[in-house]
Amino acid sequence: MGVFQGFEHVVRENEPLAPFTWFRLGGAAEYFAEPTTVDELSRLVRRCDQEGIRIRLLGGGSNLLVRDAGVRGMVLHLAAAPFCEIKIDGLQARAGGGAKLAHLISRCAAAGLGGLESLAGIPGTVGGALHGNAGTQSGDIGQWTSSATVMTRSGETLTRERDDLRFAYRESSLDDLVIVDAIFTLERDDPEILTKRLQKNWIVTKAAHPTGALCAIPIFKDPEGASAASLIDKAGLRGARSGQAEVCRTNSNFIVVGNGATSQDVEQLIQVVRNKVAERTGVDLELQTEIW
Numbered sequence: 001m002g003v004f005q006g007f008e009h010v011v012r013e014n015e016p017l018a019p020f021t022w023f024r025l026g027g028a029a030e031y032f033a034e035p036t037t038v039d040e041l042s043r044l045v046r047r048c049d050q051e052g053i054r055i056r057l058l059g060g061g062s063n064l065l066v067r068d069a070g071v072r073g074m075v076l077h078l079a080a081a082p083f084c085e086i087k088i089d090g091l092q093a094r095a096g097g098g099a100k101l102a103h104l105i106s107r108c109a110a111a112g113l114g115g116l117e118s119l120a121g122i123p124g125t126v127g128g129a130l131h132g133n134a135g136t137q138s139g140d141i142g143q144w145t146s147s148a149t150v151m152t153r154s155g156e157t158l159t160r161e162r163d164d165l166r167f168a169y170r171e172s173s174l175d176d177l178v179i180v181d182a183i184f185t186l187e188r189d190d191p192e193i194l195t196k197r198l199q200k201n202w203i204v205t206k207a208a209h210p211t212g213a214l215c216a217i218p219i220f221k222d223p224e225g226a227s228a229a230s231l232i233d234k235a236g237l238r239g240a241r242s243g244q245a246e247v248c249r250t251n252s253n254f255i256v257v258g259n260g261a262t263s264q265d266v267e268q269l270i271q272v273v274r275n276k277v278a279e280r281t282g283v284d285l286e287l288q289t290e291i292w
């Protein structure tokens with residue numbers, strides 16, 4: 001591993017990515033690393049920069065489809081403790097980019113800090129949620145974010161303050177290489193009421209997800225004034241299949257994968273859905289899921 005001399009303890013070669021993704025599909029990463037400190041992350045990023053190695057960030061893998069051929073370059077995973085810390089101080093919560101969003105939400109509710117409970121039921125990490133401004137009908141993560149620490153492609157760490165941040169539907173200006181951590185400014189509320197609200201929101205969000213199917217992901221963004229699911233239904237695609245991938249029968253914006261499915265099955269089905277929806281409704285659906 002010549003290019004990663006000195007990083008042998010954190011860098012692995014040819015690491016299968018399927019176990020890290022919600023779909024449980026896809027090939028391996030040429031290089032994969034779980035750095036243990038911010039400083040080590042920075043040195044690793046600099047080494048990749050010097051060697052011209054492309055870096056991708058993996059969160060909880062709940063918004064990703066990894067192609068069967070896998071990915072060239074480096075995949076970074078912020079699983080080590082310093083990237084998953086959550087600290088509460090007054091009305092503010094600071095969370096690492098690798099922290100589970102669900103942990104942040106429940107810690108805040110228990111501490112009597114309200115706001116983020118509207119996101120209950122969304123899988124993934126804080127970094128992934130900030131990158132795509134994850135949200136539900138009741139709100140999104142961006143509205144509670146006051147600043148974020150990011151790392152650039154040259155390994156430099158910067159703080160992005162609220163005035164510098166833009167959030168829109170499933171989009172944010174936080175497109176730096178790594179979201180290292182973020183601060184959320186929340187509202188004081190009764191922990192018991194917050195916990196009840198959290199549970200209610202969790203039930204409402206989960207009710208919209210396919211039941212019993214672990215390997216299912218919502219694929220498209222809702223276009224303005226419509227839901228992607230209703231357009232897919234209108235195009236007659238509920239239950240449509242490609243190999244072992246199927247348009248979910250209870251929520252058509254999800255693709256469900258069965259035993260023996262490949263990423264190619266999913267990608268082909270996505271293409272069929274896009275083409276048919278455009279043909280039959282005139283709407284060009286935009287992907288929410290990222291394809292690597």
Ligand SMILES: Cc1cc2nc3c(=O)[nH]c(=O)nc-3n(C[C@H](O)[C@H](O)[C@H](O)COP(=O)(O)OP(=O)(O)OC[C@H]3O[C@@H](n4cnc5c(N)ncnc54)[C@H](O)[C@@H]3O)c2cc1C
Binds near residue numbers: 135
């Ligand atoms: C069953 C199910 C239900 C869902 N429901 C919702 C919903 O209601 N609302 C909603 O908004 N989404 C929903 N999603 C989509 C998904 O959960 C969100 O997009 C989530 O925020 C993705 O987070 P993740 O950590 O899994 O990111 P990943 O899928 O791992 O990555 C997504 C993107 O974020 C980037 N990223 C991840 N971590 C970092 C980091 N630390 N720094 C920089 N970039 C990073 C990745 O590079 C990639 O570009 C759902 C998904 C599933 C499977």
